[in-house]
Amino acid sequence: AKTRHFKWEVEYMYWSPDCIEHVVMGINGQFPGPTIRAKAGDTVVVELTNKLPTEGVVIHWHGIRQLGTPWADGTAFISQCAINSGETFHYRFKVDRAGTYFYHGHLGMQRSAGLYGSLLVDVAEGEKEPFHYDGEFNLLLSDWWHKSVHEQEVGLSSNPFRWIGEPQSLLINGRGQYNCSLAAQYSDTNSSQCKLRGNEQCAPQILHVRSNKTYRLRVASSTALASLNLAIGNHKMVVVEADGNYLQPFKVNDLDIYSGESYSVLITTNQDPSKNYWLSIGVRGRLPATPPGLTILNYQPTSASKFPTSPPPVTPPWNDYHHSKMFSKSIFALMGSPKPPTSYDRRISLLNTQNKIDGFTKWAINNVSLALPPTPYLGSIKYGLRNAFDQKSPPENFPDNYDVMRPPINPNSTTGSGVYMFGLNTTVDVILQNANALSDNVSEIHPWHLHGHDFWVLGYGEGKFSAKDEKKLNFKNPPLRNTAVIFPYGWTALRFVADNPGVWAFHCHIEPHLHMAKLLYKNRGR
Ligand code: C2O
Numbered sequence: 001a002k003t004r005h006f007k008w009e010v011e012y013m014y015w016s017p018d019c020i021e022h023v024v025m026g027i028n029g030q031f032p033g034p035t036i037r038a039k040a041g042d043t044v045v046v047e048l049t050n051k052l053p054t055e056g057v058v059i060h061w062h063g064i065r066q067l068g069t070p071w072a073d074g075t076a077f078i079s080q081c082a083i084n085s086g087e088t089f090h091y092r093f094k095v096d097r098a099g100t101y102f103y104h105g106h107l108g109m110q111r112s113a114g115l116y117g118s119l120l121v122d123v124a125e126g127e128k129e130p131f132h133y134d135g136e137f138n139l140l141l142s143d144w145w146h147k148s149v150h151e152q153e154v155g156l157s158s159n160p161f162r163w164i165g166e167p168q169s170l171l172i173n174g175r176g177q178y179n180c181s182l183a184a185q186y187s188d189t190n191s192s193q194c195k196l197r198g199n200e201q202c203a204p205q206i207l208h209v210r211s212n213k214t215y216r217l218r219v220a221s222s223t224a225l226a227s228l229n230l231a232i233g234n235h236k237m238v239v240v241e242a243d244g245n246y247l248q249p250f251k252v253n254d255l256d257i258y259s260g261e262s263y264s265v266l267i268t269t270n271q272d273p274s275k276n277y278w279l280s281i282g283v284r285g286r287l288p289a290t291p292p293g294l295t296i297l298n299y300q301p302t303s304a305s306k307f308p309t310s311p312p313p314v315t316p317p318w319n320d321y322h323h324s325k326m327f328s329k330s331i332f333a334l335m336g337s338p339k340p341p342t343s344y345d346r347r348i349s350l351l352n353t354q355n356k357i358d359g360f361t362k363w364a365i366n367n368v369s370l371a372l373p374p375t376p377y378l379g380s381i382k383y384g385l386r387n388a389f390d391q392k393s394p395p396e397n398f399p400d401n402y403d404v405m406r407p408p409i410n411p412n413s414t415t416g417s418g419v420y421m422f423g424l425n426t427t428v429d430v431i432l433q434n435a436n437a438l439s440d441n442v443s444e445i446h447p448w449h450l451h452g453h454d455f456w457v458l459g460y461g462e463g464k465f466s467a468k469d470e471k472k473l474n475f476k477n478p479p480l481r482n483t484a485v486i487f488p489y490g491w492t493a494l495r496f497v498a499d500n501p502g503v504w505a506f507h508c509h510i511e512p513h514l515h516m517a518k519l520l521y522k523n524r525g526r
Helices: 149-156 321-328 377-382 467-472 511-515
Strands: 003-015 022-027 036-039 043-050 059-062 088-094 099-105 116-122 135-144 169-172 207-209 214-221 227-232 237-242 245-252 254-257 262-268 276-284 293-299 346-357 360-365 368-370 414-416 426-433 446-450 455-462 483-486 490-498 506-508
Touching (some): 043 059, 099 214, 099 262, 116 214, 169 276, 207 214, 214 254, 254 321, 426 483, 455 483
Parallel strands (some): 036 116, 368 414
Antiparallel strands (some): 043 088, 135 169, 237 245, 346 360, 426 490
């Protein structure tokens, strides 16, 4: 195993992610940031210098469990203080397992500002993946706003509340097109055809393939808000990896991916090689107001500038939740993967609600909205600073008679900074419970992401979780993930073993939701 050193500088810079120039948060003059590529067992060292003139920064290594290195998790006010302007911090951690990961800022809305990049881990020397492929492509997906994150933040924390709205563009590897479309010629709307030479910052990265080969597409979503669906014209995909864990391979026409998730899919280039094909991403779960993100699958030696003969694949209707549920429910662990313990030591239920606190719109869990303390939890606990955060644990459930199908009767909630404490090696079940938001007939998708661990996704269901749902849970081959979605008005059941001492965030990966407070949890070794 090797140690891989990286020297990074985070800075604001001018960039044109969607052909319109804006300020983005970049690393070493690049957007997205440089890709980290390592082998399982390697140690990664990132020497991060903050060149932002007036704000702190941290970077979280999303999906890396940080076994024994909780100080390197990169969560502001949780694992560390923000790195001040002009300062340098060393992140040092082991990438213990092959897989598709990414990294991103974890302070304020710095992820939305463009602070993200890919982290790809290959199998260790001499090891093999449980599937074969001839080549691979990496697709890091994101969404992009023209409004600065500072303006977005002010709106979210104003009274009256101002929502950020839908993204202007969807980006693939930081590239999208706002003022034109790559596929205008197929559409009846009057978007204009892009005239790109290919060397622009917003020009799509074309996927050049040869005929009759198998390619691995690594797909990760760092979106601030959008749930996405990815499809490739004429090509089916075989899903083989999720969040660094191997899956029982299954075939799909299109792939749903929520913020914080990653997948590997295999495609076989068995279509007419004299043609090119669209790869398209579109918005799910919210009424889309954003055109699809596009690139081209180019069969060499066919010219990459030859247009596909048919229009880009159409994203399933945004509110076709049945389609999304069918996809989520077809994900199973590859045979031989670690199985969950057969029983739990502790079960907590987390009700997700939208609330009001002093007139401000917030998200809360069991009626408490997390307010991060100024002193990072990890240090407070290590040094026994008892006044640094609420010592009382947050509630472990919610009133039995809470009606998840209606807006809260009392919309008011409170803030708190307590954490759930788990004894080392306890098995914890978490029931994530969705509910109606503040307005009638609204319940949103929330992709929940756990730091420092993977969890088994035991099942999904409708309405309020109850005893009769128990027997629907999958203990045989549930997938291990670090992110799992709760569908509108539904529940999702997770199980994990608290085997990695530290303080770990567990939160909805939607950036404005996170920013509107909602985060939790845990600790305690030995
Ligand atoms: Cu990728 Cu705490 O998040």
